[in-house]
Amino acid sequence: MDKIYNHKGIEERIYSMWEKGGYFTPKIDPAKKPFTILLPLPNANDPMHMGHALFTVQDILIRYHRMKGDPALWLPGGDHAGIETQFVFEKYLSKQGKSRFDFDRETLYRMISEFVEKNKNINRDQMKRLGFSLDWTRYHYSLEPEIVETVLDTFRQLYKDGLIYRDERLVNYCTRCGTGFSDLEVKDQELEGLLYFINFPLLKGDFIQIATTRPETILGDVAVMVNPKDKRYKHLVGETVILPITNRKIPIIADEHVDMKFGTGAVKVTPNHDFNDFEIAKKHKLYYPPIIGFEGKMQNTKTDYDGLKVLIAREKILGDLKVKNLYAYAKKHHMVVKICYKCGKTLEPLPLPQWYVKTKPLAAPAIKAVKEGKTKIVPLKRFEKLYFDWMKNILDWNISRQIVWGPRLPVWYKVDGNEQRIWVSFLTQGSVKQGLVDQHLRDGYSFDEIVKGLQRLLIPIYENKNKQPEVYVGKKQPEDGLWIQETDTFDTWFLSSQWPLTTLGFPDSEDFRYFYPTSLLDTMWDILFFWVARMMMMGLYRAKEVPFKIIHLHCRIVDAKGQKMAKSRGNVMNPIDMVDKYGADALRFSLIFGAAPGSDIAISDDKIRGMRNFSNKIWNVGRFIKINIDNFKIQNIDISECGFKAHRSHLQPADKKILSQLGSLEKAVTKNIEGYRFDKAAERLYEFIWHVFADKYIEAVKERLKNNDQTALSVLKKVFDACLILLHPFMPFVTEEIYEKLNSDRKIPLIISSWPQV
RNA sequence: GGACCCGUAGCUCAACGGUAGAGCGUUCGGUUUACAUCCGAAAGGUUAGGGGUUCGAAACCCUUCGGGUCCACCA
Secondary structure (H helix, E strand, O other): OOOOOOHHHHHHHHHHHHHHHOOOOOOOOOOOOOEEEEOOOOEOOOOOOHHHHOOHHHHHHHHHHHHHOOOEEEEOEEEOOHHHHHHHHHHHHHHOOOOHHHOOHHHHHHHHHHHHHHHHHHHHHHHHHOOOOOOHHHOEEOOOHHHHHHHHHHHHHHHHOOOEEEEEEEEEEEOOOOEEEOHHHEEEEEEEEEEEEEEEEEOOOOEEEEEEOOHHHHHHOOEEEEOOOOOOOHHHOOOEEEOOOOOOEEEEEEOOOOOOOOOOOEEEEOOOOOHHHHHHHHHHOOOOOOOEOOOOEEOOOOOOOOOOEHHHHHHHHHHHHHHOOOEEEEEEEEEEEEEEOOOOOEOEEEEEEEEEEOOHHHHHHHHHHHHOOOOEEEOOHHHHHHHHHHHHOOOOEEOEEOOOOOOEOOEEEEOOOOOOOOEEEEEEOOEEEEEEHHHHHHOOOOHHHHHHHEEEEEOOOOOOHHHOOOEEEOOOOOOOOOEEEOOOEEOHHHHHOOHHHHOOOOOOOHHHHHHOOEEEEEEEHHHHHHHHHHHHHHHHHHHOOOOEEEEEEEOOEEOOOOOEOOHHHOOOOOHHHHHHHHOHHHHHHHHHOOOOOOOOEEOOHHHHHHHHHHHHHHHHHHHHHHHHHHHOOOOOOOOOOHHHHHOHHHOOHHHHHHHHHHHHHHHHHHHHHHOOOHHHHHHHHHHHHHHHHHHHHHHHHHHHHHOOOHHHHHHHHHHHHHHHHHHOOOOHHHHHHHHHHHOOOOOOOHHHOOOOOO
């Protein structure tokens, strides 16, 4: 044995020994209760980050249960990660001077698919480097046909149950990414902006001054609004305003919604580009077409503003207002804009027909399940409160995304008779054609050509149901006449919300019957709403049973200064670099050690190095025992099994003491793992092995070993073996390696050795 | 605007009603062959401030200050 533990080479050899031995694959045994964890599926084409390394918690639980003899399944998978992946791919495309508009849907989809295939294994290999005992034979990818089929089936089921509907509402839309988002996916950005004060002329003469942060939307206004209690404006309600620039005449209306203290107390109303205004305009039945399009350019204004980008239009309009002497002044204004969580561009509220899931009926059972304790949230009660608050105030879920990377909604619209109601853009002979189907057909394109090159379709929602093209939701396109499939794809979370079902082979498979509901889900709290809450809803909806019994929320990893790791801060630490440098065991242990539940987990090079020193300490304790076994002058004693028993009567006080301390350690470690206090378990092990066993007991026993005291050697060996077992879930590599060296006669590797009975 | 969390050793955090601890860092002393990736020792805390409850408070309550998070709104 080397003087120093060198993890390189050893880790690889040990991992492949485990994998080849099939120890990660549990045997289904109806007589035993399984222990199951689903790996929160990482983005299949994303390399691992420190957050993923925290899945160590799951490995600890899995290894612990495996050693206890439970059929322990830790199920890995990869996510196609819709918008995330398409965004990465588009960046890659743009490096080659291309964009998504250069391809029809099918081609683009195929290209992204190949791109993901190429990168899929990176993440998998990295998980192995951490020593994760995942059952790779059960690996699933979120776009496997069987999985997608189940997901589509859920959609059809929801539709049948009246829990899916299509509606045209304002959606936060990213004009760069070309898609709308659900409310959850929107990020806020604070900035110092300007509040502009503008005079709107009144038809009867004089003017009313309004305040706005978005002067360009004047082009789409339908009213000026004041508070009915506002004495300053009471006499103006009902009057007519001549909208600057376009000279359109709009009314002054009164609504409680207006805050009299803000700005001038008079607000312009732009129905299609502001969430409140949208509601107000609906209430007052005021209509004007959207003046900003999906490319972020002005439209429908019938002025030379059409075609200008929003910010350019804003500058131009301010100039024009100044010329007309209607611009009063601007003042600094602290404001918050909504930005795309992916690319950071300011989102544009735009009216868009989208598919929604009615969430209230799904949330009710999910609330009940947690209330009744069918699913428990640990470690902190406060997350339970967060869960209830969100579930109770849940909004309907927009599941439409205008991207290609994901399964399309299994929805078809009838084309016959609706040629003038369906707008499509499609690619043909290298150029994009946009317009109504009717127009394309008259331009001489065949319907097949349109479908083949289809990029996107848009069908408004008509108040008059007779005008609405017939919708078909089913397994495949109806055979009578011409139909066109919805171009929207599913929100990624719609797929991942069903992961516990799909990955286990719902609706019917041996795995599903045996492993569902899973034992525990471990994840960070930031996706509690995105993912965990939705898995609860979908699991209960489809399987009538909760998807997991425990939700274990771990915390954020921060750097040594307590700062969040971010590329922009330059403090991102790559877990694989740390594994290379200090070993997987060291990294794993440093993520657990000192990581109290509910507080951030601070990690630094220094800390990992400290834990590497611990793995080396263990190595050297093993080395010391091995040297003594090899040099032992009394031959023919069986150290591995009987040595200890044979000499029980010869135990000295020091031996008895260490054995009793070991007993307490076994109890404490077991109790702390069961109570999800991995930090405490790790600290006890560290303290015992290093400062009790090594520093005290070994030092005390050295003289006896020189005198060939069998009892001393037996106790030494016994205590250390027990330590290796207890430590194995935390530091699997070094413990397995030493165990093998000390027990070369044994057939059973440490990974499946028995956990002590306590 | 609503809710929540955290202020304890230089740093990161424990202790959750009963003598304030650990890791890392710092200082001093050690090459007695398992380990210098080591061993031994030391320094370092009116537990953010104030008030209250209690025989006893870092812990429970009130309050001030400081740091952070989530949700809603933001014309």
